[in-house]
Amino acid sequence: MSDREARIQRLGEVLGIHRPVLCAPMARIAGGRLAAAVSSAGGLGFLGAGYGDPGWLGEEMTHVPDSSAVGIGLITWHMAPTAVRDALVHQPKAIWLSFGDPAPHIPEIHEAGALAVCQVGRVAEAVAAADAGADVVVVQGSEAGGHGRAGRALFGLVPEVADAVDVPIVAAGGISEPRGLRAATELGAAGVALGTALYATDEALDVEEAKRHLVATDGDSTVQSRVYDHVRGPLWPDEYVGRSVATELTNTWAGREDSMAADLDGIRDRYVEDVAQANMERRVVWAGEGVGAIDAIVPASSVVEAFPAIPSIG
Amino acid sequence: MSDREARIQRLGEVLGIHRPVLCAPMARIAGGRLAAAVSSAGGLGFLGAGYGDPGWLGEEMTHVPDSSAVGIGLITWHMAPTAVRDALVHQPKAIWLSFGDPAPHIPEIHEAGALAVCQVGRVAEAVAAADAGADVVVVQGSEAGGHGRAGRALFGLVPEVADAVDVPIVAAGGISEPRGLRAATELGAAGVALGTALYATDEALDVEEAKRHLVATDGDSTVQSRVYDHVRGPLWPDEYVGRSVATELTNTWAGREDSMAADLDGIRDRYVEDVAQANMERRVVWAGEGVGAIDAIVPASSVVEAFPAIPSIG
Numbered sequence: 001m002s003d004r005e006a007r008i009q010r011l012g013e014v015l016g017i018h019r020p021v022l023c024a025p026m027a028r029i030a031g032g033r034l035a036a037a038v039s040s041a042g043g044l045g046f047l048g049a050g051y052g053d054p055g056w057l058g059e060e061m062t063h064v065p066d067s068s069a070v071g072i073g074l075i076t077w078h079m080a081p082t083a084v085r086d087a088l089v090h091q092p093k094a095i096w097l098s099f100g101d102p103a104p105h106i107p108e109i110h111e112a113g114a115l116a117v118c119q120v121g122r123v124a125e126a127v128a129a130a131d132a133g134a135d136v137v138v139v140q141g142s143e144a145g146g147h148g149r150a151g152r153a154l155f156g157l158v159p160e161v162a163d164a165v166d167v168p169i170v171a172a173g174g175i176s177e178p179r180g181l182r183a184a185t186e187l188g189a190a191g192v193a194l195g196t197a198l199y200a201t202d203e204a205l206d207v208e209e210a211k212r213h214l215v216a217t218d219g220d221s222t223v224q225s226r227v228y229d230h231v232r233g234p235l236w237p238d239e240y241v242g243r244s245v246a247t248e249l250t251n252t253w254a255g256r257e258d259s260m261a262a263d264l265d266g267i268r269d270r271y272v273e274d275v276a277q278a279n280m281e282r283r284v285v286w287a288g289e290g291v292g293a294i295d296a297i298v299p300a301s302s303v304v305e306a307f308p309a310i311p312s313i314g
Numbered sequence: 315m316s317d318r319e320a321r322i323q324r325l326g327e328v329l330g331i332h333r334p335v336l337c338a339p340m341a342r343i344a345g346g347r348l349a350a351a352v353s354s355a356g357g358l359g360f361l362g363a364g365y366g367d368p369g370w371l372g373e374e375m376t377h378v379p380d381s382s383a384v385g386i387g388l389i390t391w392h393m394a395p396t397a398v399r400d401a402l403v404h405q406p407k408a409i410w411l412s413f414g415d416p417a418p419h420i421p422e423i424h425e426a427g428a429l430a431v432c433q434v435g436r437v438a439e440a441v442a443a444a445d446a447g448a449d450v451v452v453v454q455g456s457e458a459g460g461h462g463r464a465g466r467a468l469f470g471l472v473p474e475v476a477d478a479v480d481v482p483i484v485a486a487g488g489i490s491e492p493r494g495l496r497a498a499t500e501l502g503a504a505g506v507a508l509g510t511a512l513y514a515t516d517e518a519l520d521v522e523e524a525k526r527h528l529v530a531t532d533g534d535s536t537v538q539s540r541v542y543d544h545v546r547g548p549l550w551p552d553e554y555v556g557r558s559v560a561t562e563l564t565n566t567w568a569g570r571e572d573s574m575a576a577d578l579d580g581i582r583d584r585y586v587e588d589v590a591q592a593n594m595e596r597r598v599v600w601a602g603e604g605v606g607a608i609d610a611i612v613p614a615s616s617v618v619e620a621f622p623a624i625p626s627i628g
Binding site: 142163290 | 436437438455456457465466467468469470471473474477487488489490491493494496497498500501502532533534536537538602603604605606607
């Protein structure tokens with residue numbers, strides 16, 4: 001077995017999965033149906049519980065036949081103080097912590113018998129997460145849709161993290177299909193996380209117009225900005241930006257978000273209408289650079305099953 | 315032969331090389347000795363002639379034993395009107411055009427019997443270059459050191475370009491060693507371009523302090539900005555930024571380069587001293603995200619020879 005195959009095998013064993021594919025916990029887009037479909041297809045689905053609203057999570061978990069087959073993702077820097085505990089009540093297989101220091105929460109996750117999946121965007125963060133007991137480190141590059149750290153992409157980041165930590169690495173960002181898995185595993189990863197590619201599926205929680213917009217968008221047409229944080233709140237810490245499809249709003253304000261302050265009430269009032277009318281020229285649709293590879297809205301199973309199964313041992 | 319092997323083979327045939335490795339034409343850093351060493355090791359070396367100063371190029375070409383074994387790189391948007399002609403006088407194997415529309419120059423290059431290598435940072439640019447007759451398209455991701463387009467990294471960009479054009483693709487950005495070649499060729503590339511990794515070699519044209527600084531820098535410590543364009547001139551078009559090792563200057567001014575105007579004379583006077591004193595806390599050292607993999611200053615041949623040779627046919 002090559003090193004590459006051994007890495008993939010080990011990820012499969014650690015997570016108990018049959019394909020090296022995770023569903024990124026896209027906040028309020030990855031609900032119970034999507035997470036369950038990804039796990040059912042052999043990967044590992046995560047519900048995107050965002051800041052940890054227990055009502056949303058409880059409702060979405062009713063669509064998950066077996067809670068021990070899915071994970072739950074939380075946004076560490078802004079989650080409710082009880083968010084990890086509220087998530088663990090559902091007895092998920094794993095908790096995925098993104099954006100902030102996971103270390104204070106890992107003991108509680110392990111005590112509940114769940115795995116700790118920690119997302120990072122820098123080598124130093126990966127080392128800290130591994131030292132704190134992370135079972136899997138998700139290395140998110142600047143290619144990724146939604147929030148993330150700007151400035152480091154997977155090509156340099158994955159091998160550097162692979163040389164620095166000994167836990168299985170999952171690569172996230174710009175990957176929509178099996179070529180990305182092969183490349184990521186050559187760089188030292190053991191699997192991949194899919195966000196945008198699973199957003200454009202039947203099971204994702206958003207209006208049809210948003211999914212069709214993903215199909216119509218090419219990879220040159222996404223942009224990182226803080227525009228929608230200003231519009232929707234909260235304002236994330238400085239190191240984070242959000243990658244979305246470019247819109248009238250990002251074309252106008254990206255790079256000078258501070259100038260939005262003078263007219264923010266007006267922009268927000270208009271934005272409520274933009275969302276209600278599913279105005280895709282203005283509404284946020286988070287998307288990574290891999291969006292160019294998406295050409296249809298399909299069941300999540302067909303996205304996951306395009307990736308090769310992990311060979312079973314012996 | 316797999317598709318991947320066939321792609322690498324074709325690049326070898328098109329460029330007449332034995333390893334799928336190009337030396338990026340780092341302006342005034344990739345001189346004749348570096349270019350010749352890369353070609354001698356089986357790759358394809360390029361001199362970084364920048365805006366096309368014929369005096370610099372003539373001097374550097376005296377260090378190239380066989381001009382038909384190397385290429386010459388130019389910065390399209392700001393090169394001298396006679397730069398392509400001045401470069402072709404040396405009868406190089408190829409001209410590498412970066413940053414700007416290569417189309418007007420390709421016929422002249424071909425008429426001189428040279429190959430046209432066109433660097434792009436967007437899918438649309440790749441399609442335009444291929445349509446204009448480019449022999450090889452270099453896809454530069456935002457991981458790359460020096461100037462480049464911000465916002466698209468290799469993971470999403472390479473497969474999208476590979477699906478859109480039929481010319482051999484070389485991936486550039488964040489790649490320092492063979493893992494990057496394997497990953498890039500899984501995504502649809504046929505080879506790689508190395509910049510930073512060849513900067514940290516005996517043959518590169520810069521002071522020893524700069525090369526040692528590359529060895530000491532990790533991949534988390536580079537930043538894209540326009541700071542050094544303001545300090546050194548010229549101001550590049552809006553779509554381009556430059557990735558360098560982070561310094562006191564980028565820490566102070568990145569993201570608010572326009573504010574430099576008020577004190578620009580003072581900053582420039584100080585910068586002349588910074589360069590004279592090889593003050594690496596302030597002087598620009600262009601570097602890509604792959605800088606973390608560099609751990610010694612070595613001969614260029616040892617960087618290139620770490621990459622596998624292209625299997626010879628039959």
